[in-house]
Amino acid sequence: MxxxxxxxxxxxxxxxxxxxxxxxxxxxxxxxxxxxxxxxxxxxxxxxxxxxxxxxxxxxxxxxxxxxxxxxxxxxxxxxxxxxxxxxxxxxxxxxxxxxxxxxxxxxxxxxxxxxxxxxxxxxxxxxxxxxxxxxxxxxxxxxxxxxxxxxxxxLGSGAALKLVVNTAVIGGVALVAEAMKLADALGLDEATARDALAAGPLSGAVARAFATDVHFGSDLAVKDVSLATRTTELPAMEAVLRHFQAAAADPDVVHEDVSRAVTHIRRDS
Known part of the structure; x- marks a missing residue:
């Protein structure tokens, strides 16, 4: 056996x-x-x-x-x-x-x-x-x-490399959705209407992940993964995303919670 x-x-x-x-x-x-x-x-x-x-x-x-x-x-x-x-x-x-x-x-x-x-x-x-x-x-x-x-x-190492690419795209997409929703908030749009419009567009997968429930990927893990990526090569957009998640992870109520909690943090505080 x-x-x-x-x-x-x-x-x-x-x-x-x-x-x-x-x-x-x-x-x-x-x-x-x-x-x-x-x-x-x-x-x-x-x-x-x-x-x-x-x-x-x-x-x-x-x-x-x-x-x-x-x-x-x-x-x-x-x-x-x-x-x-x-x-x-x-x-x-x-x-x-x-x-x-x-x-x-x-x-x-x-x-x-x-x-x-x-x-x-x-x-x-x-x-x-x-x-x-x-x-x-x-x-x-x-x-x-x-x-x-x-x-x-x-x-050997190619699996780890591809995972870094995939996670960078997912985490970046979640942050982009959060900023788009922050803009919707600033423009006084109805939240559900803005969210549905984004979900019908090319960011649909990121929208689903940004508002997911009953899953878990902590903001502290997002910081770790994006840090690995930005140390590998120059990624200006992801450096901005990293700052978003670093700020969220600094909140003890958010740090180990799913990245969907960071979306609220980005919309409110960034």
Missing amino acids: EKIAFLGLGHMGEPMARQLLPAEAALTVWNRTPAKAEALAAEGATVATDPADAVREADVVITMLAGPDAVREIADAILPALRPGTYWVEMSTVGPDTVKELAGRVPDGVTLVDAPVMGSTDKAAAGRLGILAGGDAAGVEHVLARFGPVTRTGP
Whole structure:
């Protein structure tokens, strides 16, 4: 029986890990806050006491963490425990530079795959995420397919690179919708009328995301992703978007809430 370790049971990780429970595999999970693993344990997962314990016997290790610093910290813990033949699938949004850094650290015989996801918590729960898999993913594609359709993006790091492009466009679109609604507010337009008009135009997808409910992508994560993008190349429009989300993330009532809350913040305060 294949053994899978899943590390990181946050808003995305917990519903993703649950997709592996019906599989013909033994699932071990770990999370910094152990209470978040209780529901999965009740459904048959084994809960590890620490990251190294989680991966020691694993054939496939999956990490879904908040960002580069969290991934580096976990790497320090798990790299000495990974066995030759293990696949490490890094699914966090960390950018290609971090993936290349990790590739230089993995032990001989361990295969690193970068496979970030497209979609939010609703698609994670339904097993309908889009998986952007970079590197030698053939040996784990059957596992990744449990989360949703898999797109092979090219060499190692290309999945992380494409995810950065996708998230930059989505976050920028949400900020643009927020500013358009701020203009509608200033012009005294009815909110529903303005929103419906935008939703009928080319920004329809961004409008849907800007006003989404029952999904989660925190403003702090938007700041992290746009920061990764603007450090890569000159992006003047996204630098303005970054300032919007930095201001929203400075509000303790908004920082960890979905980016739809930042839309209200941008309309009101920016």
